Amino acid sequence: MADAVPFTLRWGIMATGHVAGRFVKDLLTDPSTRGVRDVRHQVAAIASSSSLQKAADFCAKVKAPYKVKLYASYAELVVDSDIDIVYIATPVSHHFQNAMMAIEAGKAVLCEKALTVTASQARALVTAARARRVFLLEAVWTRFFPLCAKIRALVASGAIGTVYRVIADNSLNLESSEGRGELDNSHRLVKLDLGGGAMLDLGIYSLTWVMQILYHLQQEGEKETPCVVSAVNKYSTGVDEMASFIIQFPRHKTMGIGMTSLRIASGADYDFTAGPPVRIQGSAGEIQVFGPAFKPNKYCVIRKDGHGRIETEECTIPKDGGRDNWGHGLYWEADECARCIRDGELESQTLPLDETILTMDIMESILSGGEVRYPESITNQVYQSGGGLA
DSSP states (O other): OOOOOOEEEEEEEEOOSHHHHHHHHHHHSOGGGGTOOSEEEEEEEEEOSSOHHHHHHHHHHTTOSSOOEEESSHHHHHTOTTOSEEEEOSOHHHHHHHHHHHHHTTOEEEEESSSOSSHHHHHHHHHHHHHHTOOEEEEOGGGGOHHHHHHHHHHHHTTTSSEEEEEEEEEOOOOOTTOSSOOOTTSGGGOGGGTOSHIIIIIHHHHHHHIIIIITTSOTTOOOOOEEEEEEEEOTTSSEEEEEEEEEETTTTEEEEEEEESSSOSSSSTTOTTOOSEEEEETTEEEEEESOTTSOOEEEEEETTSTTOEEEEEOOOOOOTTSTTOOOSTHHHHHHHHHHHHTTOSSOSSSOHHHHHHHHHHHHHHHHHTTOOOOHHHHOOOOOTTTOOO
């Protein structure tokens, strides 16, 4: 019997920056290189908010192999009838307006993390998506790595006993190359008006590890809203440059400890010679995760009765052998979108929308405790019909 024809998901790309470029290259990567045969992806259109030429330059840079529609506005993109889903890679400050525009146009949405600047904006997007019955997913790509699925399955199986604690750090040393101890104030990560700061951009991955182990695996009907304690250092522009937090689930007697920083790196080097950035600790052992918390590539299982043995599983990210630097691991979240939309699902069970809202609640609590205040222009939830922020 011949294999079924794979489901094709047609993408509209909103923004033409670095992250969008990587995502599009992953969309164009041959699915068979990662063992996927049931779904595939087509880049149907690309939009820049400023010019048609910028969209054309982006298209050439990612080497799209077929005719792609180009737009000089996001408003034109979201009404294209040849698009099934819009991928939003604009700054987080723009996510609410841009995602709402696509939802109002009846398009499915994959929106880069953090989904929004505030939890109330996230709730508004989820409400709108559910009302319009369109698919919505926050693009926390790590959550869809096969490595993460394997680790969640190990924890659920009791491989390390009852898990009581998760420790996770996602930090990058972004100090100026001159070694002055200060970041470049032009960097988007230190700009309040772009939703900058360590927590929304980096700390969300530390929190993701806590949530996918200690919250996501809680039994339905027993899910518990956590208590949050945090400490924040602020940068001179007003954003958070370093945050540490404790997420406690009192009924389940579990605790997550998360860290993030713009000043120091999670590992002394990129090989994480200094140790794993993520540790999942249970009554019968520990799982250590190596590689950046956002792009892990190996885990080790150390069992209490293992007599010093370490079980190691390497999880490399498949590359497209015919193209340079293609294959980053972003395609797994795209595959999830394709399968959900193919099957008529409005959200992913791997990262449900209510969990995204709770994560936003936690991050907002951490930032509020550190007196990080974003301008009202990017925190309001009044949708500016017709385009909003460009």
